[in-house]
Amino acid sequence: MDLTVLFFLTSGLFLGWSLGANDAANVFGTAVGTRMVRFTTAALICSVFVILGAVISGAGASHTLGKLGSINTLAGAFMVALSSAVTVYIMTKWRLPVSTSQAIVGGIIGWNLFSDSVTDTSTMIKIFATWVACPLLAGAIAVSIFKVTQQFQKRVKLHLLRLDAYSRLALIFAGAFGAYSLGANNIANVMGVFVPVSPFTDFEVANLFTLSSVQQLFLFGAIAIAVGVFTYSKRVMLTVGQELLPLTPIAAWVVVVAHSIVLFLFASQGLEHLLASAGLPTIPLVPVSSSQAVIGAVVGIGLLRGGREIRWRVLGIIGVGWITTPVISAVMCFVALFFLQNVFNQQVYRAVHYELSSPVLEKLAQLDIATERLDDLQGKEFDSSVKFLEALEQKASLTAVQEQRALYYAEVEDFVIEPEKIDTLDADWLTPLQITALRELSGRTFRYKWRLAGALARRSDEWELKPDSKLNKLYNSEIEKKLDYIYRTFASNG
Amino acid sequence: MNFSFSKPTTFTFFGRTRALEAQIDEFLDKVSEAGLVFSRAMKVYLEQGKGKDYEAFLEHGTTVEHRGDDLRRGIETELYAQTLIPDFRGDVLSLLEDMDNLVNIYEANLYRFSIEGPEIPAEFRRDFWDLTETVVTCVESVVLAARAFFRDIEAVRDHNSKVMFYESQADKISTKLKRAVFASDLDLAHKTQLRYFVERIDELANEAEDIADYLAIYTIKRKI
Known part of the structure; x- marks a missing residue:
């Protein structure tokens, strides 16, 4: 221990x-x-x-x-x-x-x-x-x-x-x-x-x-x-x-x-x-x-x-x-x-990286963010969310919701869907279709959370978020909890 | 074969509460009973003077007083042992003590008549009887007010107003009676003795009025 x-x-x-x-x-x-x-x-x-x-x-x-x-x-x-x-x-x-x-x-x-x-x-x-x-x-x-x-x-x-x-x-x-x-x-x-x-x-x-x-x-x-x-x-x-x-x-x-x-x-x-x-x-x-x-x-x-x-x-x-x-x-x-x-040499945080790659810019464009002004930042990596948002705001003004979505899309994290990890997942909590969808992704790697979520949603309705409404809120929050669990399990540095 | 089952806690819990409620009711019954005994005893005394019948009422009064004491002690111990009604425990204990004091006064008066055997001239007997009836009704009203304090807080005021009315009636009767006694041809020692008895009987109404005043305060406390 x-x-x-x-x-x-x-x-x-x-x-x-x-x-x-x-x-x-x-x-x-x-x-x-x-x-x-x-x-x-x-x-x-x-x-x-x-x-x-x-x-x-x-x-x-x-x-x-x-x-x-x-x-x-x-x-x-x-x-x-x-x-x-x-x-x-x-x-x-x-x-x-x-x-x-x-x-x-x-x-x-x-x-x-x-x-x-x-x-x-x-x-x-x-x-x-x-x-x-x-x-x-x-x-x-x-x-x-x-x-x-x-x-x-x-x-x-x-x-x-x-x-x-x-x-x-x-x-x-x-x-x-x-x-x-x-x-x-x-x-x-x-x-x-x-x-x-x-x-x-x-x-x-x-x-x-x-x-x-x-x-x-x-x-x-x-x-x-x-x-x-x-x-x-x-x-x-x-x-x-x-x-x-x-x-x-x-x-x-x-x-x-x-x-x-x-x-x-x-x-x-x-x-x-x-x-x-x-x-x-x-x-x-x-x-x-x-x-x-x-x-x-x-x-x-x-x-x-x-x-x-x-x-x-x-x-x-x-x-x-x-x-x-x-x-x-x-x-x-x-x-x-x-x-x-x-003093005690402990790692108290792990730096989270953000980058504006072309798929990320495409996603941002869907949020009505003027991405043409962000071209200078394309390919640049930032080692903290504060720095990333500062750079973004110098080029375009964003609403609070846009900021949150931009952070979500631009966050870089490598995920490897290792088959042996799929076996360790809680099968009582995840549905069989959700696990099957994951198995179909065995061996694949993802660089963004949203890409992994998207791949899962394409393979099974049960990974798909429903349109934002009061009726769907509870369902969506449950899916989001499960996605968080998947991100934690398959993060390559996790 | 004898089977015994222990009751579930909830039932025991409410069972004890119900038993205590019954004890309080019985205690207040005893206060009423003491009044009835006093009233009957006075009727006998005024009609026949001290005799066997009167002594029987005296004995009855003493039994009621003892039972009242036992009940009061039992209730007080239970209230403390089970830490019941923490907010009103003090008020309830004072109320019980004060009500018990009414029983004590009834009993003491019965003894006074038995020991001293004052001679009540015929012209004063009617007023003595009126005074007795008025103070007993006054005490009965405060008993009802005390019952209402436990069960129907809104009714306390109605009974209290009756206590006040009967107390002032008792005052009027006793004043009238004392004036008549001292205006009579009786010797001073006899006059003084009769005044003493008038005051001792009237004391019951005064005590009932004090209790009604306290009850009014306890009621306000219960309402907030």
Whole structure:
């Protein structure tokens, strides 16, 4: 076993721990803050469901590397994970609920700056939108649910003790469900990047079931999250459930439910697809995050009660925490990458090359880019996306979408379709026709991703992207995930 | 053969809640019962003076008070042991203590009549009876308000307004009665003793009014 891999794995585990210490507050903060569920009970339920979510549902995401997937060396991913983990740890120490995903995105921006890679502007817009739109939506939904609950209470006239018992059970169910989703959705961010280098081998448990190497890796990540929940999550839980606003048990439940609804309604591609396929109007997808949704919901209820009880100072500090999280993570990552590269001689990024060959220019012409002005650049190679785009923009002005497409078409990467690698592909995930199409390409080499994708699409409909529409979004994103998996597998330097 | 099955946790969970609800209901029943016993005992005392019948009511009153104490302690222990209603536990405990105090006052008054056996002249008996009926109705209203606090928060206000009404009625009757006592030809010791008993009976309505005031606050807390 490669010791370096194990060493790099530690930052993933640390990130898992930080995630547990901070994000558990989103699902159990209000329950613990209102003393409806004891901290140890909450931590136990949370840990069990995080582990179940990560190992059972998270494994489905094992083909995507999570957010860190854009980092092309292990040492780079190690540092992005480490800087995100340290940032979230600092925020947890200050009792602030922050978004671990945003810390990771911040780290990636730091890596992008260091490796001279372009940061997609939509990433930045998403972060800003999450700070504003997500709390507003969650607040509005929490207010509506709270009012409905109040009316329901008036009508049903439950005994105070019965109401207490029901709210307790509801808080536990909502928390368990939230913890399951937390494990399923975040394990790829914590461990996904280490899947290709997993030091584990499959093993059978008492002839009952087999734990794959990925599941073992995810189990370790999930245990790290669980340890985070147990050891350090109480402080953030109390900020969410007590310090910002004193909540009643019903309000505590409303907050958790409002947060889950926001995450489901405004972030679910599955729901969008379902509505679109039934011919119904779809709900616009908005970038959302658990921490922002929970705080929005708490403040919404506070405002409904007149706003006097909200501790605005605490809210202000939380807001500052949100803004500084990606910034701290980015700066820390940038500085640490410098040391990792120059002091510890680690390759923290692999240069990605771009060139404007004639087939690339043809593709760009299809995007309505004035390619006649780009002729001077034909045949030139660039060793970073930033340099490539700079050169391109000196000749022609491009929209954000055109920039993204140009980067995609011009990126040079050599792919060799080696027959023995085809046998190692996950046959449960890829369809037989998709594998047959790949076999037909055995022995061929490709210089661009789009050429390989095109060759596959010509051989099988099942590799073909459908026209861009809400109905096809989910299908296309699945194909894109599979294509990413193919690129990673057959890259000649991979 | 005896088979025993352990109930699933959820059922046990709600089972314990239901048992506790029943205990609270029974406790409030005891407060009502103490009022009925006091009222019956006073009727007997005013008609026949201290005798066997009165002593039987006294014994009944003592039993009710003991049972009330046991229930209150049981409820309090359960609320703490199971960390139930964290937000309102303090309020519920105070409410139970205060309601229990009403039972204690009923019992203490029964004993006072039994021990001192004050002689109530015929011209005051009607007012003594009115006062008794009014304070018992007042306490009964606060019992209803307390029940509403647990089950139907919107109704607390209605019952509380009745408590206030009966308390002011009790004040009027007791003032009138005390004036009449001191205007009479009785000797001072007798007058003082009768005033003492009027005040002890009226104390029940004052206590009920205090509880209604607290209940109003607890209700506002529950509504937000």
